[in-house]
Amino acid sequence: MGLIVLLAVGVPLLLLGGCAAVVMVVFSDAGSSRESVVTEADSPNMVLPSSGPASGPLAVEDGTAQQEPAQQQPTEPPAQQEQPTAAVGGTITLAGRDPGLQMAVTVNQVVNPASPAQDFMKPKTGNKVVAVQVTLSNVGQAVYNDSPTNGAMLIDGEGQQYRSTYFDVREGQSYGGISTINTGDTRKGMIVYEVPEGAKLAKFQFGLNSGFAQQKGEWTLG
Structure with a gap:
């Protein structure tokens, strides 16, 4: 054995x-x-590296998990409001910056040239006085308290724009400073400009809040 x-x-x-x-x-x-x-030893166990990054939370040194940041979706810029237009005699309803402020604005007539109310008040040599009659009606819920002449611009055929002047004219009563218009109430007055004698009037623009409101109305004069 x-x-x-x-x-x-x-x-x-x-x-x-x-x-x-x-x-x-x-x-x-x-x-x-x-x-x-x-008897040979078993082959040692081998650990192969991963072929790609691991999905899921990100590991940090203290052992806690950190979520991957979410991708932000691109935001589109806000759409620009179209500028409403009309001809002389037309009405445009405009919104102001204050909640509930809405005014119906009508360009009644354009006087070109206009006559200064005082003989001692005359335009500069080579200039003339023109006037735009505007009616403001409060159709909103807030009180209108502003100077209408501040937000009114006159534009000629060459694209030059003019601010109102202090002239009074014989063809109608001018707006005098600040106007306070309650809901349902109306005001009418002349907005007067001094422009070159050869200027061709093209457009009239008006905006609430002394012209700082985003929405503007535009009337074609020619």
Whole structure:
């Protein structure tokens, strides 16, 4: 009967990837032959890197998770309001900056040239006086309290614009300073300009809040 001996002396344990290699030597009873059986270590476990970035929360040093920032959608700029237009005799309803402020504005007539009310008040040499008669009706819920002449501009055929002057004219009563118009009430007056004698009147523009309101009305004069 053969004797199987496990040699503990001179046979080291080989630690490869956490597994031991065991060498066993088998002797036959005749002593003339021997066989050795070698058990090889298992292949070490290998960890391959990921082929791409991991999805999900971002890891930070303190072990907490940080959510990826959400992508912001591009915002479109607000659409510009169209500028309402009309001819002489037409009415345009304009909104002001104050909540509930709405005025129906009518250009009644254009006097070109107009006559200064005082003989000692005359335009400069080469200029003339023109007047635009405007009616303001409060159709909103807020009180109108402003100077109508501040938001009124006259534009000629070359694109030059003019602010109102202090002239009074014989053809009608001018707006005098501040006008306070309650809901349902109306005011009418002349807005007077001094322009070159050869100027061709083209447009009249009007805006509430002394012209600072976003919406403007435009009347074609020619």
